[in-house]
Amino acid sequence: MNMLDVTIYDHDQPAEHLQPFLGVAAHAILLNVNDLTYDHTHPMSMAMSGMSMDQMMKHMPVIKPGEHIDPHLMFHVNLQERGAYRLWLQFKDQNGQIHTVSFLLSAI
Numbered sequence: 451m452n453m454l455d456v457t458i459y460d461h462d463q464p465a466e467h468l469q470p471f472l473g474v475a476a477h478a479i480l481l482n483v484n485d486l487t488y489d490h491t492h493p494m495s496m497a498m499s500g501m502s503m504d505q506m507m508k509h510m511p512v513i514k515p516g517e518h519i520d521p522h523l524m525f526h527v528n529l530q531e532r533g534a535y536r537l538w539l540q541f542k543d544q545n546g547q548i549h550t551v552s553f554l555l556s557a558i
């Protein structure tokens with residue numbers, strides 16, 4: 451299990467008015483560019499820290515509209531290999547616009 455920390459900014463300030471998109475703060479897909487294996491994951495909430503993986507799966511929270519979303523997101527990702535990964539991160543802003551951003555990462 452690997453950790454990925456992401457902070458979403460609105461211009462030069464952390465984005466404090468994100469809206470849930472399909473019940474979660476954000477969606478992340480990491481695709482291994484060599485073997486095309488991928489993982490789709492969602493950020494953990496603070497309420498889930500200290501829970502076992504089984505507990506987290508049972509208590510996966512659904513974020514309600516209007517609930518504050520911390521723009522500092524922490525993902526658990528399951529990468530099988532070191533190497534280059536394409537990350538797509540998807541989230542909804544305060545105007546309801548969905549953003550999909552892409553990064554190239556190196557898992558070391």
Ligand SMILES: [Cu+2]
Binds near residue numbers: 476478491
């Ligand atoms: Cu998702």
